[in-house]
Amino acid sequence: MADAAPAVTGDAAKVRVSLASGFVAHCLQAQWRGVALLLVLQVAQVLATLLLPHLSADVIDLGVARGDRSDVMRRGGAMLAVSLAQVILAIGASVLGARLAMRYGRDLRAQVFSHVQAFSLQEMNRFGTPSLITRSTNDVLQLQTALLMILTMIVSAPLMAVGGVVMAVRQDAHLSLLLAVSMPLMLLAVALLMSRTVPYFRKMQGQIDRLNQILREQITGLRVIRAFVRDTSERARFSTANDALTDTALHTGRLMAAMIPMAVLVMQWSTIALVWFAAARIGAGTMQIGSLVAFLAYVAQILMSVMMAALLFAILPRALVCARRVEEVLATASSVADPVSPQDLPKELPSNKPTATPAKGRAVRGLEFKGVGFQYPGAAAPALHDIKLRVEPGQTVAVIGATGSGKSTLLSLVPRLFDVTAGRVLVDGIDVRELSLQALWGAIGLVPQQAYLFTGTIASNL
Template sequence: MLKLSKYLLPYKWSIVFTIMFVFLQSLANLYLPTLMSDIVDTGIVNGNIGYILKMGIYMLLITLVAGAFTIIANYLSAQVASRFGRDIRYRMFSHIESFSLSEFDDLGTASLITRSTNDISQVEQVFLMILKLMIMAPLMCIGGIIMAFYSDAKLSLVLVMAIPVIVVTILLIARRGIPLFKQIQKKMDRLNLVLREGLTGIRVVRSFNRVDDELKRFDQANQDMTITSVKVQKIMAAMMPMMMLIMNVSTIAIVWFGGLRISHGAMQVGDLMAFIQYAMQIMFSLMMGAMLFIMIPRGQASSVRINEVLATKPDITDVLAKKTQNVSDIPNRGAIEFKHVTFRYEGAENPAVIDLNFTANPGETTAIIGGTGAGKSTIMNLIPRFYDIEDGEILVDGYNIATMKIESLRQMIGYVPQKSVLFTGTVKDNIRYGKEDATDDEIKQAAKMAEADSFIQDMKDGYDSLLAQGGKNVSGGQKQRLSIARAIVKRPLIYLFDDSFSALDYKTDAKLRKALKSITATSTTIIVAQRISTVIDADKIIVLDEGTIAGIGTHESLMDTCQVYREIVSSQVDKEELA
């Protein structure tokens, strides 16, 4: 947690004042038993009502002041801890946003969500406890011991016997409980993963009648976490009874031996009452220390997981380049060239694409087609540098994309992913996601070109209609058209359509591609598709087969020269119909 403590530096003065008020509160609480002793020994024993009232008012004032100190200290500590948690969450999210897809694959989305929420909350709570108790617990304990010895040194031998017993009890319980806290965090990751998969894949689950199986899967993960949680709670639950037992036995011993000392005239009643109060303060301070001692390892387990994310360096950064290029530095922007490009996913035995060589020029439509797993989407992921290649070069107008600023490179690209992604908000906001300052006219024009305007107008509030999470209240084809509109409104130099027409009917597909020709006349357009009808009119078709290029050319030339392409065509439509 020391690594995370640097995020507390902006709140150093709040922390200083918190410590100061906790210190004053502790001193006030330590002074109260002495005043009570004076009231009993001087006021009550002598029947001095004036003295009792005077000291009673004095005690009341000190109590009120101590209460004010407590309120201020709690407010400041809560404010610091909350803002600390806010800063860590922001830092973590912004860092995660810089990850390449390989880091997401390694850490897992479910684990990243748990670390960004539950783990940060755990650390936040620990820092809150530290600010409240780190000063109070030792001060109350040490101060209580000093005041107890000052009241009666011989009677303090009871505390000398009780304190080691309390400490040993805390250590034994913590030793068994702390490892289980680490297990809980990992099992929470698993529970979140199962929950996330079950909820996001609910359509598939229901369509295959696997609801009961998912319930069993969730119940297994839930039970696994519950068993561990119950086990650790049982261990922790033993602490309070044990502490109370020791405290009560200690109190009985203090009263017993204190009564003997009073009967022999070695101690006064007020001193015994004060001694009991100091003993309680010592015991409670040890309990607070125990709580802190238990929570710190739990927070430490969470902080390790947080630091693991913050310490993860993205594979793809501008720093990798010796000299980064801005878009403004690159003339005749748009042309893409693959030169002997080879790439494999981490952990994969074989490369996804091997020795790719092709160009995609501005004003041309380059289509990529091939069987499942041929590497089509991989190519689309390599152009915006979602992954870095293993060998070769990818050039944009002669500049290696590894030497370009990532932000500048991606500003040039309008990307429509294979799986359409929409965000919670209005239709207008989702299209404007492609261009933050897009006007309403630009949004509407982009929607018309994407063949989306008609169904948007039919929605209740038109462009101001709300889309549910993930666009669940629109069809698959409508989601694709909204995703395409989002890319069009950006008016990029490079359009990447990764199987973005698969959910459209043939008529809408043809109309949309015709509309795209007018806006992509000077842009580089790359289309990945499964349908022959989608790629048949492309200026250049690249045929992939198991990660390698089986042929490049127009539809007519590939029909003559590429066996793989002919097989794809024959599997979809009649050759004579296409001739």
């Protein structure tokens, strides 16, 4: 009967924040001072923007209409000062938002990279190298871009919309009733487009994974492809995946391209309706021209804020898909982890004898497989079954067998690239699952079948 695996702890015991719903909250907690300053800059920017139409109305009604040049110059100077302040505040908010988003992307990439480094071969095979590359780069970039948009618009868009409505009502309450028609139309158009685009964004990310997988296989296996004259079939395979991704991207792009024209169309219709109804009020003397100019500016600001929110919602669906994919990686605990109370390897013995006196019923030196079995996840049969083998210190053992017989799998169990599903692997009489990973790896030298050279010099590789 196989021995039970020792209890382990690690990332499986950690509680991770859901990125799909909380990656913005994570950024707010980590960089709250910068976020607070960003919110102050955005509020000040919106207030300055809302003040400009009111000042322009006063210039027209109190200055131009009365022919008071000094009043026009005074109020025009105030508008110029407010405009400069609005530009400075906008630049400051944009720069600060970009820095916060870039820092978050940097930290998230580092977190994903560090977590993937702890994966065993089982998790690596589950996700696949191309998918992990995409999740660590493209998916994190999408989250970073979405966060930048959120930090830029999370306050300005709703505050601009609410403030614009308040100022428009202050200018003319009767004309403000037109907003009850134009704003729902804009929101309805955005909602319809988003419901169509979310499935395509999800499909697109899977197709990017597939394209990366094919490209990686073709680059890595270039010699095999040429040796078996498979160039034509591999080109066709890549072309099929590439065309599928292109078609999905084009379809998504067409849907997103319709958003801006729809928003502009609603804005222009609203402007025409406002001028139509306001003309009668101006002719009757119940409304001034400056008030109409300011009202049109506020309506444009309101609809522009809705359009800004629409742009955010255009990016958010893809970001949420990417967030779920990144979250899936971070929520996956490695099947190979350090034990709760790791044991130490015995110190080197003074003699070179193959065996030494056992301590507590345990041999001190050597490598031993005791009833080892291993079955890959989802496999119908085990790759190894009841392997019993002992290798003494200084002894050389060659494991010979046909391709696929389990030679590499057997050796992978020693450094815990996989964990046994049955039996035990002992190093100097200690189950490898009871040793810390660093101690185990430090005691083992492994030469893989295929050497891999990292970018750099020979010295840096050594």
